[in-house]
Amino acid sequence: MSALPSRTLLITGVSGQWGRLLAQRLLGEPSVRLLGIDRRPPDPPLEGLDFIKADVRNPLLPELLAAEGVDTVVHLATVERQWRREADFENNVLGTMQLVGACAEAGVARVVLRSTTALYGARPDNPMYLPEDWPLKATPTYGYLRDALEIEQWLQEFRQEYPELHVAVVRLAHVLGPSLVTPLSRLLTQPVVPCLLGFDPLLQVISDEDAVEALAHAALSYLDGPLNAAAPGAVSLVQAASIAARPLLPVVHWPFLQSLPLLSATRAGRRALSWFPVEPVYLRFPCTADIARLGDVLGWRPQHSAVQAVERFVAAQRTARFRQSPEAQRFADDGLDQALRQRRRRAQTVMDIPVAGLEGDRP
Amino acid sequence: MSETNGFSLEVVDLGGASAPAGRSMPPAAAEPAGGEFLPVEDRLTAVRHRPHEEGRALLARFAEEARRLLSDRVGLDDRRAEELARRWSRRLGRSSAALPADVRQTLAQYADPNVWRGMGYVLAYLARAQAQAARRRAEGRYELDDFGLDMAFLNAVLPLGKYLYRYYWRVETTGLEHVPKEGPALLVSNHSGVLPFDGAMIAVATLTEMQPPRLARTLVADWFPTLPFLSILLQRTGQVQASPLNALRLLRQGELVVVFPEGYKGVGKLYRDRYQLARFGRGGFIRIAVAAGVPIVPVAVVGAEEIYPMIGRSHLLARLFGFPYFPITPTFPWLGPLGVIPLPTKWSIDFGAPIHIEQAGQRAAANPVVVNRLAEQVRSAIQQMLLDRLARRRSVFLG
Numbered sequence: 001m002s003a004l005p006s007r008t009l010l011i012t013g014v015s016g017q018w019g020r021l022l023a024q025r026l027l028g029e030p031s032v033r034l035l036g037i038d039r040r041p042p043d044p045p046l047e048g049l050d051f052i053k054a055d056v057r058n059p060l061l062p063e064l065l066a067a068e069g070v071d072t073v074v075h076l077a078t079v080e081r082q083w084r085r086e087a088d089f090e091n092n093v094l095g096t097m098q099l100v101g102a103c104a105e106a107g108v109a110r111v112v113l114r115s116t117t118a119l120y121g122a123r124p125d126n127p128m129y130l131p132e133d134w135p136l137k138a139t140p141t142y143g144y145l146r147d148a149l150e151i152e153q154w155l156q157e158f159r160q161e162y163p164e165l166h167v168a169v170v171r172l173a174h175v176l177g178p179s180l181v182t183p184l185s186r187l188l189t190q191p192v193v194p195c196l197l198g199f200d201p202l203l204q205v206i207s208d209e210d211a212v213e214a215l216a217h218a219a220l221s222y223l224d225g226p227l228n229a230a231a232p233g234a235v236s237l238v239q240a241a242s243i244a245a246r247p248l249l250p251v252v253h254w255p256f257l258q259s260l261p262l263l264s265a266t267r268a269g270r271r272a273l274s275w276f277p278v279e280p281v282y283l284r285f286p287c288t289a290d291i292a293r294l295g296d297v298l299g300w301r302p303q304h305s306a307v308q309a310v311e312r313f314v315a316a317q318r319t320a321r322f323r324q325s326p327e328a329q330r331f332a333d334d335g336l337d338q339a340l341r342q343r344r345r346r347a348q349t350v351m352d353i354p355v356a357g358l359e360g361d362r363p
Numbered sequence: 364m365s366e367t368n369g370f371s372l373e374v375v376d377l378g379g380a381s382a383p384a385g386r387s388m389p390p391a392a393a394e395p396a397g398g399e400f401l402p403v404e405d406r407l408t409a410v411r412h413r414p415h416e417e418g419r420a421l422l423a424r425f426a427e428e429a430r431r432l433l434s435d436r437v438g439l440d441d442r443r444a445e446e447l448a449r450r451w452s453r454r455l456g457r458s459s460a461a462l463p464a465d466v467r468q469t470l471a472q473y474a475d476p477n478v479w480r481g482m483g484y485v486l487a488y489l490a491r492a493q494a495q496a497a498r499r500r501a502e503g504r505y506e507l508d509d510f511g512l513d514m515a516f517l518n519a520v521l522p523l524g525k526y527l528y529r530y531y532w533r534v535e536t537t538g539l540e541h542v543p544k545e546g547p548a549l550l551v552s553n554h555s556g557v558l559p560f561d562g563a564m565i566a567v568a569t570l571t572e573m574q575p576p577r578l579a580r581t582l583v584a585d586w587f588p589t590l591p592f593l594s595i596l597l598q599r600t601g602q603v604q605a606s607p608l609n610a611l612r613l614l615r616q617g618e619l620v621v622v623f624p625e626g627y628k629g630v631g632k633l634y635r636d637r638y639q640l641a642r643f644g645r646g647g648f649i650r651i652a653v654a655a656g657v658p659i660v661p662v663a664v665v666g667a668e669e670i671y672p673m674i675g676r677s678h679l680l681a682r683l684f685g686f687p688y689f690p691i692t693p694t695f696p697w698l699g700p701l702g703v704i705p706l707p708t709k710w711s712i713d714f715g716a717p718i719h720i721e722q723a724g725q726r727a728a729a730n731p732v733v734v735n736r737l738a739e740q741v742r743s744a745i746q747q748m749l750l751d752r753l754a755r756r757r758s759v760f761l762g
Contacts, residue, residue: 125585127608128510198591200598202511234509242503253591285588310503 013077084143177208178316554629666710
């Protein structure tokens, strides 16, 4: 073992796309004990992860955090949906509030949240590369952005009252990568890429690998407060669509943006707006974040530039259908993994003495 | 082989004089064999010194080339091809004999198939380069800088800017030695002309008249990014939204930054207020120069204030379209798109001696009184430069 102090990390939403990637990354980290909670077990299971089936809003959560001696919680159990649903709002906004509150109560040292640079807002009076202390001026209509904005605004008040709980907020630019589905990745995989006629803003992106690495670094460091994470450089929307070899569908901005409230209120309008996974105003004005603090605080810089991130994503999209499934999946029906897990658990229960009453909650 | 040589020497009839020709002097003696490209200079001296030899040799080559083309490409039989080639080259020789000597020499050069072949190579190369550039662009393989500047795009639109600069407004630029050859500087200029052509002309001036060329990056008002197409044009040519954050970032990268402290009040100036500098904003440019520690270079643009003589502003239409101002000129909006054509006034752009305020210190730059005083200093320097130039100007259109 290394000389590093042993740490206990808990990832919420560990079965989701984000939680899974981060867990895989952190499982390779020495002297880190990794716990994960979610409403459903990870599929396929993650080797070495201590999975506990639980919702982030569970009132017993502080007890679990205290009993396991968790010092860092990475909250990734948020759902991203274009249009807000009551269940999502409860999970995202109320769930995050509950979780952060539980961490404060259980004496957890640090919480890491995933947020987005889109909260700075796309505006004509935006300078390029906004620093972390820039006010969040976004006026979102899409659900996931409204939730994220509400969480960050609440967090600013909360952090004043509870300065002892370090809350690191990693604001990610548009994430692009083969392993994740994000608004921009959906935009670039559509048969046509809609854009606003006569506008071609610079987009800031980050590759999925770099985004997960930024979260991992934030989880393992002693970061407090917001932190922008994006690839160096920027890529314009037209350039990204050209790299992805997708035809552009220009829309005249004035009537379209004027009718946006009407469109988002009707069912047909929402169906039409599903062609815009990224909010239309972000296709008009730039919304870019300064990444100077990323290197200063974490001592790490993204590996892929903006253009490289797009190229990597496009290359993976093109080869996705030709890639063969892993050898193990051919024998998935055998159920050998299940049997192995059962045997391992039996061996563990013989060795371990149950420490907490929560032991029985494990699957 | 010797057969063709003999025949081609036979037909040479340049200058009317009967030129005795024989097998003893093959054309290869006058022209390097293999048909390489001779530099134009060498070719000219060759023609000057041995006009007849050169002409004969060229006609011979022409006949040979024509014969080969007629037999290989056109598909004539050898006899017929030879006959035609001979006739053509004789006709060419005779007609050129009637011409003055210098024209004959020029024609002799053009009769050289190598010239045409060379031109073909150049054209093919250009076409190939253009096709490759278009392909790179279609595949998104181009580079944008952090603010969206696209050097290839800038080079593509620069000829238009150069045309406006040299021939339309005939811009006379002085004092470029005050602009640093490298490193950052803040260029502060008067603003006018309804549309920001003055910023474009300052950029063309530093791009074309400075050695090495430098791109001045203008800070543009928040209204321009909201306009379709113009927003792309401005961004791709290196113009940046006006804010201290952007200006500082650019200056720290060592760029030249142009700022128009008058803002909308300047660009939307009425004709009767021309060359009277409006208030210099809130002095933000002073704080930027102090924070970045860069000198201020005052710039006076004369001529731009008359390109659209704005006799009035419509507040109602401005509100309706969401414009900061809606200009009424003798031609706009009455003539529609024709009213957007600017008047061809004579321009001058004067760069003044740098004003060094960088040692003022951050503390002083936070004090509005000090900032106002410094801003007033820069403003009066530009106003004086404007007045100096106007005193020398005899005509708005002729300078």
